[in-house]
Amino acid sequence: MAGINYSEKIPNNVNLAEDRTLQRALEHWQPNYLSWWQDMGPEGAQGYDVYLRTAISVDPKGWAHFDYVKMPDYRWGIFLNPAEQDRQIHFGENKGKPVWNDVPGEHRSNLRRIIVTQGDTEPASVEQQRHLGLTAPSMYDLRNLFQVNVEEGRHLWAMVYLLHRYFGRDGREEAEALLERRSGDEDNPRILTAFNEKTPDWLSFFMFTYFTDRDGKFQLASLAESSFDPLARTTKFMLTEEAHHMFVGESGVSRVIQRTCEVMNSLRTDDPEKVRAAGVIDLQTIQRYINFHFSVTIDLFGADQSSNAALFYSAGLKGRFEEGKREDDHLLKGDSYTILDVVDGKLVDKEIPMLNALNEVLRDDYIKDSVAGVNRWNRIIEKAGIDFRLTVPHKAFNRKIGTLAGIKVDPSGQVISESDWNARSHQWLATPEDREFVASLMTHRVVEPGKFANWISPPPLGINRQPLDFEYVRFN
Numbered sequence: 227m228a229g230i231n232y233s234e235k236i237p238n239n240v241n242l243a244e245d246r247t248l249q250r251a252l253e254h255w256q257p258n259y260l261s262w263w264q265d266m267g268p269e270g271a272q273g274y275d276v277y278l279r280t281a282i283s284v285d286p287k288g289w290a291h292f293d294y295v296k297m298p299d300y301r302w303g304i305f306l307n308p309a310e311q312d313r314q315i316h317f318g319e320n321k322g323k324p325v326w327n328d329v330p331g332e333h334r335s336n337l338r339r340i341i342v343t344q345g346d347t348e349p350a351s352v353e354q355q356r357h358l359g360l361t362a363p364s365m366y367d368l369r370n371l372f373q374v375n376v377e378e379g380r381h382l383w384a385m386v387y388l389l390h391r392y393f394g395r396d397g398r399e400e401a402e403a404l405l406e407r408r409s410g411d412e413d414n415p416r417i418l419t420a421f422n423e424k425t426p427d428w429l430s431f432f433m434f435t436y437f438t439d440r441d442g443k444f445q446l447a448s449l450a451e452s453s454f455d456p457l458a459r460t461t462k463f464m465l466t467e468e469a470h471h472m473f474v475g476e477s478g479v480s481r482v483i484q485r486t487c488e489v490m491n492s493l494r495t496d497d498p499e500k501v502r503a504a505g506v507i508d509l510q511t512i513q514r515y516i517n518f519h520f521s522v523t524i525d526l527f528g529a530d531q532s533s534n535a536a537l538f539y540s541a542g543l544k545g546r547f548e549e550g551k552r553e554d555d556h557l558l559k560g561d562s563y564t565i566l567d568v569v570d571g572k573l574v575d576k577e578i579p580m581l582n583a584l585n586e587v588l589r590d591d592y593i594k595d596s597v598a599g600v601n602r603w604n605r606i607i608e609k610a611g612i613d614f615r616l617t618v619p620h621k622a623f624n625r626k627i628g629t630l631a632g633i634k635v636d637p638s639g640q641v642i643s644e645s646d647w648n649a650r651s652h653q654w655l656a657t658p659e660d661r662e663f664v665a666s667l668m669t670h671r672v673v674e675p676g677k678f679a680n681w682i683s684p685p686p687l688g689i690n691r692q693p694l695d696f697e698y699v700r701f702n
């Protein structure tokens with residue numbers, strides 16, 4: 227695999243220099259991207275020198291390089307995993323045929339829609355997180371936030387490359403529109419609901435990177451199976467970066483829990499009011515944040531019965547999570563899958579054709595993966611000797627999409643009436659008071675190297691083997 231030519235305006239391993247038309251299209255888009263970054267990227271932080279990793283190749287042994295960089299000078303590049311020789315389509319109706327290096331006419335609009343929908347989430351999260359730098363609990367965390375932000379920017383580049391390279395004029399228009407929509411904007415919002423929610427505080431940020439970036443992992447993993455080879459190769463490389471985003475979320479929530487448990491033990495209390503009075507986040511509030519982020523995120527997988535999901539699979543556009551590791555016929559024609567249905571106000575199992583259930587299959591895989599981290603959080607609480615366990619809510623809880631949107635259930639999955647829901651949902655979902663309390667702990671930024679806000683424990687290790695008191699951000 228060729229290295230990256232850093233003398234080019236746009237670092238890449240796709241031989242951009244040989245395709246003048248494409249290069250010009252991207253060079254035309256680049257200033258618009260930068261002006262979007264200035265407007266919507268991390269607030270007040272454009273002049274900081276940040277200790278960031280930059281992707282410089284796709285070599286698994288050394289794909290990134292760490293150094294100080296001002297974010298607007300970050301080298302957002304285009305990197306695809308190397309093409310596998312003679313790769314074949316491995317699921318759906320074209321199974322066994324060679325993968326596509328171009329977009330087949332009949333799949334053009336569906337592939338464009340898939341790429342635009344994925345692409346739209348990337349700048350959306352940067353917009354959602356743009357104020358968080360002002361209240362960072364440490365320099366270490368501030369740097370991690372910025373790392374996530376610049377890499378989401380690079381993921382946008384990855385999708386825009388595909389639009390420009392393979393979709394002609396419509397692709398260029400979509401690429402512009404990706405810079406025009408705004409998270410939460412009434413007139414021109416981002417495409418998916420979870421990406422129009424606010425990420426107003428650091429507990430939300432950690433929950434978002436744990437739960438919602440993990441949705442990204444599952445979406446990218448299923449696109450990494452695609453018969454459209456450039457999409458498969460670019461999403462594979464995006465997954466390399468995505469792992470750090472989920473680490474930020476999982477370890478962030480771990481450290482919040484760790485600190486809360488320490489305070490609970492030193493005060494010998496489990497009274498959430500006393501815990502709050504000590505300036506840390508009570509476990510009950512953490513649970514309500516989990517309930518919110520989990521339920522909003524699982525909606526991202528779409529309707530539980532979907533003819534589009536069937537079509538995307540059979541056409542070979544989007545596979546299942548770890549398609550290659552599954553031992554079935556990869557056609558799924560006669561197979562069925564059990565989903566939840568609502569009959570007479572009750573939840574019942576229902577068998578439906580597997581192909582129509584593929585959104586649900588991906589959601590269930592996601593749920594398994596999410597629960598694993600929540601169990602790791604519980605070990606911290608258990609180790610501290612505290613009698614409290616966090617859980618993810620039932621998958622029918624607080625749903626807005628698909629069959630389950632038609633019913634109200636409590637976090638344990640008990641069906642309840644609408645009026646019961648109205649009376650009790652504040653016990654389950656983060657309330658405005660919860661959010662106000664959490665925000666009250668985060669009124670300013672902790673700026674000295676090695677210092678951490680009271681509500682969070684330091685991490686066990688620094689970034690790139692640097693010490694915890696390393697100067698991760700130079701404010702200048």
Ligand SMILES: [Fe+2]
Nearest residue numbers: 348378381442
């Ligand atoms: Fe991303």
Ligand SMILES: [Fe+2]
Nearest residue numbers: 439442468471
């Ligand atoms: Fe991410």
